[in-house]
Amino acid sequence: DLPLTVIAGPCQLESRDHAEMIAGRMKEICEAAGAQYVFKASYDKANRTSVSGKRGLGIEAGLKVMEEVRAAIGVPTLTDVHAPEQCAAAAQAVDILQIPAFLSRQTDLLVAAGETGAVINIKKGQFLAPWDMANVVAKVESTGNSRILLTERGSSFGYNTLVADMRALPQMAKTGYPVVMDATHSVQQPGGLGGSSGGQREFAPVMARAAVSLGIAAVFIETHEDPDRAPSDGPNMIPLDQMGKLIDTLMQFDALAKANPIEI
Amino acid sequence: DLPLTVIAGPCQLESRDHAEMIAGRMKEICEAAGAQYVFKASYDKANRTSVSGKRGLGIEAGLKVMEEVRAAIGVPTLTDVHAPEQCAAAAQAVDILQIPAFLSRQTDLLVAAGETGAVINIKKGQFLAPWDMANVVAKVESTGNSRILLTERGSSFGYNTLVADMRALPQMAKTGYPVVMDATHSVQQPGGLGGSSGGQREFAPVMARAAVSLGIAAVFIETHEDPDRAPSDGPNMIPLDQMGKLIDTLMQFDALAKANPIEI
């Protein structure tokens, strides 16, 4: 029943300055609104639609930036890992390791992440039912680590389209772990632009608000000062200058939701 | 920006006494919560899963009960029509004619309903995209009637399952017409029990709250004092004695949503 946590940042790391600019601005916004803030960014985009899509700073330079942001801005941080051997280093540099949705059934990755002892945020695969996450969770728990977050980011719905089923949030909450709504990826149109993914940026606040009204633990939002120039996921990101008003509104819904818990 | 309207009632008419009991109780609940109330019931269930499913009182006796409820309880009423020739009589007896989802592309029915001049509530077909409703609306508008409501009740999602896409609500609102969330049918499991439809009653409040948080005009909820004995749709109905608390909570989310309109 803690107030909403906001996990936000650019899709991929661009530079230390850029990361600190966004983390700093988001920290101010969240503090003003009474939300806890976690900075999110990726050091590598390992599954771009196209081989020519930009992949980011790479693990070494990227994790260094993540450490600098954490130290300089004073916020907890999250990044995604794509292979078991990345987990230990990433867990040194950030607070939360994230398992990408496509990799949410890869046992070795889940176990390696769990073994670091870090908090593990598992994105539900686009091909999984909410109740399938009980088996996914058990893979991390097998390491003795029960610091787990579960994230909804949409289910495959025909071709090049996702749909976010609101039932998935209370359903995943039955595991006992905090549930996160990824408001920006759930409005992605995977592969929808041919050589890259499209998105429906305008619907991200819709997803965020509907989910927050159900009393979830956190919302995940990708943001950028100029989404149309972001190296990835621009079509579904929320512009940074709209985040203040959005978070503010979400916190009002969060307070009302936490005062009126839904019981399934 | 009016406060939320609640469209609620049993799935099918059972008797005058039963209808008045539910309408009376719901009227009290809605008045106490500051919601406008519309009584809903069906005189005929024309598309039961099984030929042996109960179909209701029939049009003549059913419409008579609808008139009596309106007069006795003093609430506007809604019923669904299944054929063009039923529209005129139904429009005499109730305030709102509803087009069932399966019939949402039947031109003659839409036109006949529109020609009555009554308010027309069109349920989006399980097989339609939200933007397809613009063509459906135009069929009613072709009669000169623009008193139209549009209802989300879920989209086909694999076999025996529906999913309610929250994006459909603001998308349909682009037509300029009020949007309704059918919180109970959207958690139906069509045909899921073999000879009848299953449902996930526990998720109906989830759907209602998520949708209301987006600032919709109305919520549609089927209710019964003993859902497990209701002649139809029992598995997804909300027990009548839980409606007070539910409506109360929804009105708080409605007030917050109306104060913070979403713009798409």
Add this chain to the structure above:
Amino acid sequence: DLPLTVIAGPCQLESRDHAEMIAGRMKEICEAAGAQYVFKASYDKANRTSVSGKRGLGIEAGLKVMEEVRAAIGVPTLTDVHAPEQCAAAAQAVDILQIPAFLSRQTDLLVAAGETGAVINIKKGQFLAPWDMANVVAKVESTGNSRILLTERGSSFGYNTLVADMRALPQMAKTGYPVVMDATHSVQQPGGLGGSSGGQREFAPVMARAAVSLGIAAVFIETHEDPDRAPSDGPNMIPLDQMGKLIDTLMQFDALAKANPIEI
């Protein structure tokens, strides 16, 4: 284990001459290939995407043409019915009454059609699972009529898209009734052109061949001498001048399939 039946014709009746031209040409093609032929056409398109879509000749003129085609060309005929009161007249004029997919759960229509004693071809709703058809069949059987055909025409798959599940064919065959593959509607893109439905004409032969290889009773194909000028369903129709080669090939697959029955 009879040879494949081909149900084919234009989507909607245009004129007596046009109907007889197509019926005559198809009869020649089917006789040459060893297939039984049924002429199909609609006298009314009751659920066009848009209110301005052409609807056809109407029931009176349309049924008259259907009778003339049957007499002049000497082939059995099929047309679809949209309301219970149409069934008796339609059953006088044609051999097979077809229940449209959107209407496949409307009890009164199924019963009225069944009561005529005609053969009833029920198209599986885009919102139904194959096993749900057992309940649909029981509605017709309740009239004592067991001259039933079941047609696959695709399931909703996200927005504006259908997918035809090959499993549906043997699954529906478990009812004991002959199964038909609608090769042209299953490649429709419902509402996909905004004011009308799109289609993927090039994939219709793919659907037909895959289904025929499983040993089905009949294939349903809409055809036109100039699909791009057809008043409806042009995008998914097969040009008439390609039907000869297509039917010829399908008959070879049919013979092989009937010699190697699949048992589920």
Add this chain to the structure above:
Amino acid sequence: DLPLTVIAGPCQLESRDHAEMIAGRMKEICEAAGAQYVFKASYDKANRTSVSGKRGLGIEAGLKVMEEVRAAIGVPTLTDVHAPEQCAAAAQAVDILQIPAFLSRQTDLLVAAGETGAVINIKKGQFLAPWDMANVVAKVESTGNSRILLTERGSSFGYNTLVADMRALPQMAKTGYPVVMDATHSVQQPGGLGGSSGGQREFAPVMARAAVSLGIAAVFIETHEDPDRAPSDGPNMIPLDQMGKLIDTLMQFDALAKANPIEI
């Protein structure tokens, strides 16, 4: 236009004797039927539903068995790889490296596999559209390797269900690469048994035949002498003693399909 290739074997390697038994039997069956045969088995099941699911012999022991089977039985072999660093060793031991469906967008894995120069069989992700495979193919082609196969294994269709869209086969063939139908995984029910995946073994021959009738290059079938005791994927495997008749029938459909190519 070569005759059909059959890629078949147990889901996971159990022992050298077991692998050789199946490879030997399948080789006989395929030779008798005129099909080319490729032995398939996995040394590791890296994405089991549950952490307690059996994973197989491991890479070292497993690749050794794969080499022994190839040498002893004299057939080409296929195995799947799950991480970039596995590719070089696997390419020494087998002829075809397979990219698992969940990993079909992981750029590093595709590139590492491509760089070995081996034939690469890419399974289409359950979350991808057929046309998305053009981008996947380009990742492998970026290494200069154009020895590529593309496999259909079903698309997500609601929860715990897959559907195989027959249009995907000619659509993927537009890339110019040979197309494979995975007849057993496409009838899988992912996660459908709670702690493991269910399946509909009886429909695997349906999928195989429908696909082969379209003139594909190869069919992929998992088989076991006692599927109910197989350590994984038992519910969708075909019993070994039914493979002779199945392959025999498929070859007849293949000959007919290759004589009547479909042009899209």
